[in-house]
Every structure is written in structure tokens, then in C-alpha cells.
Amino acid sequence: MxxxxxxxxxxxxxxxxxxxxxxxxxxxxxxxxxxxxxxxxxxxxxxxxxxxxxxxxxxxxxxxxxxxxxxxxxxxxxxxxxxxxxxxxxxxxxxxxxxxxxxxxxxxxxxxxxxxxxxxxxxxxSSTLLAYNADKLKTAPRHWQDFWDTKRFPGKRAMRRGAQYTLEIALMADGVSPDKVYQTLSSAAGVERAFKKLDQIKPFIQWWEAGAQPAQYLLAGDVVMSTAYNGRISNARKEGRNLRAVWLNNIYExxxxxxxxxxxxxxxxxxxxxxxxxxxxxxxxxxxxxxxxxxxxxxxxxxxxxxxxxxxAPQNQRTALALDYRFWIDHGESLEQRFNSWVGRK
Missing domain, CATH: 3.40.190.10 (Periplasmic binding protein-like II)
Structure with a gap:
């Protein structure tokens, strides 16, 4: 029964x-x-x-x-x-x-x-991760700290135009471990820390808004590295393009x-x-x-x-950060406003 x-x-x-x-x-x-x-x-x-x-x-x-x-x-x-x-x-x-x-x-x-x-x-x-063109960048970046290293890797780098992903990446580049990112970003001091880190590379950033743009920028040589959706980079490789992904501290959602x-x-x-x-x-x-x-x-x-x-994949999950959508529901509006104001300032 x-x-x-x-x-x-x-x-x-x-x-x-x-x-x-x-x-x-x-x-x-x-x-x-x-x-x-x-x-x-x-x-x-x-x-x-x-x-x-x-x-x-x-x-x-x-x-x-x-x-x-x-x-x-x-x-x-x-x-x-x-x-x-x-x-x-x-x-x-x-x-x-x-x-x-x-x-x-x-x-x-x-x-x-x-x-x-x-x-x-x-x-x-899907994951947002660091991507680069191996045909144009002979020394491979290994982590988000390299994204900020404009001396070893001179040139523009592309980032998604928005607070989400960008602030998390800034904190990880500043040494915050993935398991502490949202705890840090939940405080006023943590938000200041993220924007202060972004200040360091603001003149070198070329913003992207559509998922196809990072691969286009990398292939054209407009930027030396970019944040990107992993699927777009994988598809470019299937088409014979020598684009590479760095999985360390990727952000998945x-x-x-x-x-x-x-x-x-x-x-x-x-x-x-x-x-x-x-x-x-x-x-x-x-x-x-x-x-x-x-x-x-x-x-x-x-x-x-x-x-x-x-x-x-287990090896790609090991150091990854899970996007906390509940955090962005609670704080997204104010952080996006702060981000847009920051982008608009010279």
C-alpha cells in the first residue's frame, strides 16, 4: 500500500x-x-x-x-x-x-x-573567473593578486560593470579568504576596503556589460586579462582560440x-x-x-x-566562493548605488 x-x-x-x-x-x-x-x-x-x-x-x-x-x-x-x-x-x-x-x-x-x-x-x-589570452600573455596570471599587479602585467584589464562580483574579487585580491568575504563585506569597514582596493586599478579598468565582451576584448588585445563567465571562455577554446581560465577563487552561482x-x-x-x-x-x-x-x-x-x-568539478570547487544571493538581496541596492557613484567619479 x-x-x-x-x-x-x-x-x-x-x-x-x-x-x-x-x-x-x-x-x-x-x-x-x-x-x-x-x-x-x-x-x-x-x-x-x-x-x-x-x-x-x-x-x-x-x-x-x-x-x-x-x-x-x-x-x-x-x-x-x-x-x-x-x-x-x-x-x-x-x-x-x-x-x-x-x-x-x-x-x-x-x-x-x-x-x-x-x-x-x-x-x-556558472563561474566568474579570471581569464587571459595565452597567445598575447606569455606569463600566466595565477590569482586575483596578479589581476592587480600592473607592473608585472601592464595594460588594461576588464571587469563587469557592477558591484556584484567586483567587490568580492577586490576583497579576495586584498587577501580575504573566500569563507570570510561576505562577513567582511557586511561591515562598513569591509565595503571601504573593497573600494579602496578598486581605487588601485581604476585607471586600468575597461568595463564590460555583455557576457560576450571579455572574450572579444582578450582576442583583440584590448586588455591583458579579464573577469569572464567560464562558459564563454570554454566556447572560445572550442573555436580554436587560446583563451585560458584561472579557477583559483572563482565565484560560482x-x-x-x-x-x-x-x-x-x-x-x-x-x-x-x-x-x-x-x-x-x-x-x-x-x-x-x-x-x-x-x-x-x-x-x-x-x-x-x-x-x-x-x-x-571538485578541483574547481575547492577554492571557490559561492555567490551569496541573500546578501545581495539585502545589500545590493545600496552597494550598486555606491558602485555607480564610484565609477562616475574621476
Whole structure:
């Protein structure tokens, strides 16, 4: 006889597999680029084959105001949206996303911690790390301190234009261990320390705002090194470019699937997220772009060579800093304002 828990799980799965309510095509919104291309192969096409529903892909830059406007006007045209860790937490608090029943997506024990959230399901782990062009920089940088060493490594270096990642990197360059970064940044003295460190290289910084830019800057020789998303650097190498990544003290975070509050296509959206949470599909995604699966079973299905290039590989996790999205929910607005003011000062 089935337990109450197993009866509930079975009922949830039956509801998920019931497709009469899937009345229209599914609009899936991602951050674009190679990430979206990998999603097409691993998720969009298999979903279309299983359900006969067409996936209509779209892209965005993470502007929460777009979702808020749709939800507030009750005119929601997006069904599944890729969001970062901070937005999924803030959006859930603000009622922008549907609450999710995690049982629809599998056994929690099979996934990395933080994967299953009240309003979101983790899709992959990416890292922000130090990158350089080995064809143009013969001495390889080894850590964030080298990023600040303009004597040994003269020239411009590129950083993401924003407080997030930048302040953490500044503190690690100043000798703060990853496990103490957010404790330090939570104090006024820690914030001052981060900006004082950034002052040292401000004249040498070329800011980037789009994920494709670091690789472009490095290949063009505009900068000697850059912060970058690991997947972009890995893809450039696949194309024969001699770009290298430094994994020491990388900052990793999880991207999530979320359903905008009020979507009329919720049943299909849930079915899509369920498919995208399977180990087989996440393995396929990781083979297309070097972002780590959230399903632990997918990690065991990948080759050692593929695994070594992922943020979730043990050797890449060893000295890594996990982005604390809760910290950025609490402090992000004030720190971004402070950062923008700092950038604008000569």
C-alpha cells in the first residue's frame, strides 16, 4: 500500500503528465548566446518531440521591471524564464513568480544544495573567473593578486560593470579568504576596503556589460586579462582560440528556471522544467557549454575531460566562493548605488 507521501508524488506526476490543458506554444526566455544554443539542443528540441508543442525562444537581459509590468498588468506572455540567483529570491518575495512543487522535478537528494527554491528550480552552475589570452600573455596570471599587479602585467584589464562580483574579487585580491568575504563585506569597514582596493586599478579598468565582451576584448588585445563567465571562455577554446581560465577563487552561482506569476501556460511550463531537470538532459547541456549540472547524477555521466572544465568539478570547487544571493538581496541596492557613484567619479 502506498504511503501518503508516495500517493501525493504520484498524483503530482499524473497532473504534470496530463496535457489537455497545454493549449498553446511555450515561450521560454533565456539570457541568450551560447547558453541559449545549448538549451535548444538539450531542452527545447526534446520538449517539442515529447509534447508536440513548439518552443518559442526569446532572450532578455534580466530586467526585473519587464516581469513586474507583465504580472501587474495581468498580461503575462512569458512562460518559463531563466533568472539569476538574486532575482529568483527577490522575485519570489515580491510575488513575481509562481510557487513550485519541487516534487515534480525529482528527489531533492539528487540535486545540489540550493537547487530547489520555493519559486525556482536550479538549471546550472556558472563561474566568474579570471581569464587571459595565452597567445598575447606569455606569463600566466595565477590569482586575483596578479589581476592587480600592473607592473608585472601592464595594460588594461576588464571587469563587469557592477558591484556584484567586483567587490568580492577586490576583497579576495586584498587577501580575504573566500569563507570570510561576505562577513567582511557586511561591515562598513569591509565595503571601504573593497573600494579602496578598486581605487588601485581604476585607471586600468575597461568595463564590460555583455557576457560576450571579455572574450572579444582578450582576442583583440584590448586588455591583458579579464573577469569572464567560464562558459564563454570554454566556447572560445572550442573555436580554436587560446583563451585560458584561472579557477583559483572563482565565484560560482546558480541560474534558475522560474514561471512568471499568472502564466496561462503553467502546466506546459512545469513539464518543461521537469524535463530540463533530468540527468540525461543536463548531461547533454553540459556537453554543449561548460556550465555545471545541478543534478548530481548528470555529473557521473560526464567524461573526466568534460567534468574538468565545469564549475562543479571538485578541483574547481575547492577554492571557490559561492555567490551569496541573500546578501545581495539585502545589500545590493545600496552597494550598486555606491558602485555607480564610484565609477562616475574621476
Amino acid at each position: 502506498l504511503s501518503i507521501y508516495h500517493r501525493r508524488v504520484l498524483a503530482s506526476l499524473l497532473a504534470l503528465c496530463s496535457l489537455p490543458a497545454l493549449a498553446r506554444d511555450l515561450v521560454v526566455v533565456s539570457y541568450g548566446g551560447p547558453n541559449k544554443d545549448a538549451q535548444v539542443t538539450a531542452y527545447y528540441q526534446p520538449f517539442q518531440q515529447e509534447t508536440s508543442l513548439r518552443v518559442i525562444p526569446s532572450t532578455w537581459n534580466g530586467e526585473a521591471a519587464k516581469i513586474k509590468a507583465m504580472v501587474d498588468s495581468r498580461n503575462v506572455s512569458w512562460d518559463v524564464v531563466e533568472v539569476d540567483a538574486t532575482l529568483q529570491g527577490r522575485g519570489c518575495d515580491e510575488g513575481l513568480f509562481e510557487r513550485l512543487d519541487s516534487k515534480l522535478f525529482g528527489n531533492k537528494a539528487d540535486f545540489l544544495p540550493e537547487t530547489m527554491q520555493p519559486c525556482a528550480m536550479g538549471m546550472f552552475i 546558480m541560474d534558475y528556471w522560474a514561471i512568471p506569476k499568472g502564466s496561462s501556460n503553467k502546466a506546459a511550463a512545469l513539464r518543461f522544467i521537469s524535463l530540463a531537470s533530468r540527468s540525461s538532459q543536463q548531461k547533454r547541456f553540459a556537453e554543449q557549454i561548460a556550465y555545471g549540472p545541478t543534478n548530481n547524477k548528470a555529473l557521473t555521466q560526464l567524461s573526466p575531460a568534460a567534468l574538468a572544465d565545469l564549475p562543479s
